Amino acid sequence: MIEFERYPHINDLFQHYINEFGDNEISAIMKSGVNNEEDATKLSVFIWKMVEKINDDEENQITVLGSADNTEMLPDLSYEIAKYMNEVGYYSIWDKVSESNIE
Amino acid sequence: MSELKQFKCLNDLKKTLSELGNYRARPAIRGKDVNLYDERLEGKYRTVMGVRICDYKFSVDEKMVLPDRQMGLSFSATWSNLKFVYGMYAKRAKKKPVDIYWVLSEADLPSGLKFEADDDSPSHYFLTVTEPMRIEQLVEKLKMVSYRMSVIQDGGRAI
Numbered sequence: 001m002i003e004f005e006r007y008p009h010i011n012d013l014f015q016h017y018i019n020e021f022g023d024n025e026i027s028a029i030m031k032s033g034v035n036n037e038e039d040a041t042k043l044s045v046f047i048w049k050m051v052e053k054i055n056d057d058e059e060n061q062i063t064v065l066g067s068a069d070n071t072e073m074l075p076d077l078s079y080e081i082a083k084y085m086n087e088v089g090y091y092s093i094w095d096k097v098s099e100s101n102i103e
Numbered sequence: 104m105s106e107l108k109q110f111k112c113l114n115d116l117k118k119t120l121s122e123l124g125n126y127r128a129r130p131a132i133r134g135k136d137v138n139l140y141d142e143r144l145e146g147k148y149r150t151v152m153g154v155r156i157c158d159y160k161f162s163v164d165e166k167m168v169l170p171d172r173q174m175g176l177s178f179s180a181t182w183s184n185l186k187f188v189y190g191m192y193a194k195r196a197k198k199k200p201v202d203i204y205w206v207l208s209e210a211d212l213p214s215g216l217k218f219e220a221d222d223d224s225p226s227h228y229f230l231t232v233t234e235p236m237r238i239e240q241l242v243e244k245l246k247m248v249s250y251r252m253s254v255i256q257d258g259g260r261a262i
Contacts, residue, residue: 055195102190
């Protein structure tokens, strides 16, 4: 199970957006952990989709986890996922997917 | 702010940062305080006087902040660490300027504050407290750090 400890609110953020997107595949990866390159790619792609939605929700003043602005959690999300991908040996996949998502 | 620079694209920003030396940097959406957070009263993310509970080691009554060399505000020390944090702020339909605030690692921090390398990531640092202090004192010191930080302004986006 993937569980973030330094910034525990990131677990709540994941849960909210997994539910919102109805993404059973990511839900399963969060339960089993990243076990191969395919999991790592799917999780990385999902995270950037989640990032965009966090920003959209702030723009549209949609309340999530008690606040209409969760953009200040983005550095925590970046920190936790980089740390996790490093630990499981798939940082290069996170890096590659992320490079394609920054302008 | 002692110095003002501007960037129009990620390559500009990367180049400017590479010329700074040993920087410690944090991005912030323009209009937001770089070191203090909007107040949030409940949950794991809550704050005390703009300081997040998750960032520092608090006393039980939450009036004091206690030293811990792996607890503190998060700062990037390399482009590879900073670029995705910046990218996350920037990934939005209606662009908002995202400025980069920085201070040199050897800069004169207020007493009781120190940058400590993250044991889990050498390109990441925590702005830690080295002695117990009241939360009001920490807030004042973080404001002093903000005042001493230089900014690289995002000049390529408009609200």
